[in-house]
Amino acid sequence: MNISEALAKRIADHLKAVESKLAALPGDERRDILQSVETHIYDALGRVCGDIPSLADLEAVVAAMDPPESYLSEVTVANRRNVFRPILYAVIVLAVAGAAFLLSRRSPGISAPPEKDANTRASIGSQQMSESESLRTGVLHACISKTGQSDIFLSDPIKREWQNLTKGRVSKPGWGQAWEPVGSPDGKTVVLRIYRWTDNREMRTQIWLLDIDRDRLSQVPGEFGFVMGFSWSPDSTRFVCFEDDALMVIRRDGQGKKVIAETDSKIGGCSWSPRGDAIAYTSADGSLRIAAPEGSSSRILVRSGIHDDPPCWGRNGDRIAVIANGLISVVSLEGSVIKQYGQANAIHGWSADGNLLAYGTRDGIRQIHIVSLDDGTSRPVDYDLDATSGLWMPLDNQLVFWGKNDENRDYSLIVCESDGGNPRIFGKAHTAGFMAPTLLGKDLISGSAAEGHNPRTAPAEAAHLAPPVVVSTIPQSGDMHVDPNVGRISVTFDKDMMMDRMWSWCMHSAETFPEISNQKGIKYLADKRTCVLPVKLKPNKTYVIWINTQKNNAFRDTSGHPAIPYLLVFKTH
């Protein structure tokens, strides 16, 4: 937390005022209480104000606490035996010195991430990192530099390079730190936000987009309330975020903002499906929901018990990991719990191969664990300090996370192997460590991982190697009000497909499969990606169709890769 001198002085004044009421106590007890009061202030500030609180924020926090006089009565009742102390004055001096010492340790220090020499802990190795001007993929994170400048950094733990992407351009007078940078899968755009508090304590947010190729920043028109939860569509054309209880989708060019769902309570997190056709989100009422990106439909998967964190899609988009009633739970798109694992307080994500899930626990310090989804065995990541915000690298299933250094309170970006071992530092931050790192250019990294190619020259190879996925259907899956006279169903993939009778429209059951009105009418459109199925639908009926299954997988791209199976469910009115 970045505390100005004025704020530090105000905190010190409050502590002195409380201390004056604790005069009846021995020095150690007094210091105990003062430390509790002091950390209370910081915790409360962090909870309501973010990283750069204003004096008004501090005043609000202090106003919500008991006045110093209240401590007098509590202490008098609890410690009558200690009322008289002959060395009272000396104790006061010591306590003041202790408080001053604590305050002096909390300098608003700032360090530039990532540092070239990050070897701050003997037990963890560090990578020598060099500055770059040409990174296009890697781990994104927000940070404050040594000069107090707020910037977005990109680090590549494989190439051992880092780059400042914004160079002070998102530091706006009167505005807080640049926050939550999230990179598009194609590596071309980063979305981020900056915020400020108004005089009447309302948060205002600006959303910014960074065009990586042109190195150009542009603002999404308008200002918003409290916005967060950025998640890109798999085709990188749009991103989703939420503003209080409204879920909204915005195009990559910053235009076309559309609210696609609203809830009765605040949204806790959202995430775009890897299939592209659904956005999962959690709400403060404990529900897990799914909305169509176009806003045409939304439905509740689980009604209660879900933690309001971002839901975590499985790689194939057929399941979602959430925390339900304190347990890691994998939920199907029908809302049923497929599997449950141990207790957790955060889910960090699925590994690239979909076999491992990283999650966080907190028993004093936060720790990251990795659970095997096959046998349910779990092991902690080999890091003994505060660790949070895990992120799987598509390359070799490596895990990146923030680790807290208990000596200088710096956060380090650490990468470790999929078994949790061999952690090494590859970047540092001072105040923004609790912001989850994200990937820029996930698709490019994935492609390079398979072939070992340079990510910057590998987009064609990446596209060539990845299996095709469904990006849209008509009707949309989950739509409960489909016109029975629609006449045809269509599916669109993200790649060019083999077109010569290469399709697998498959039954879930005979009862729920539509009547095909014209077998000869099944065809691909000229875009080579959309296949059409002529159907005759009945009113008020639920239809369930598999687009490819494990056995029947004739939907294939031009290289012969079968499309990832997709379940299309809708109901006619």
Add this chain to the structure above:
Amino acid sequence: MSTWVTQLRKGLMEFCILNLLKHGESYGYEILQSLQQIEELVVTDSTVYPILTRLRKDGYLKVRVAPSGEGPPRRYFSLTVVGLQRLKEMNIYWHNLQAAIELLQLGKQAGEEA
């Protein structure tokens, strides 16, 4: 009425804190937040922090200092063996007291069928 409620709350606070920490360690602000979930307790910082200090001094709680993402190091409180034993005794006493008061409210003597 208000005086009685205030005194009852104060008397229960130590009992509530020990019960809260039975489920794992926690730091001051978090303990306060948890107790504030119980509306009837009306807990504030000037009540909780001195009690935490006293419980520690009396040997019922121990403290572990750990870094915080928000500012100065946090002090995580947890039960000592003595504290756990005391809590067990308090819980037994509480259970017996509660049962006796319920009987009293029903107008029965201890030992009678409710």
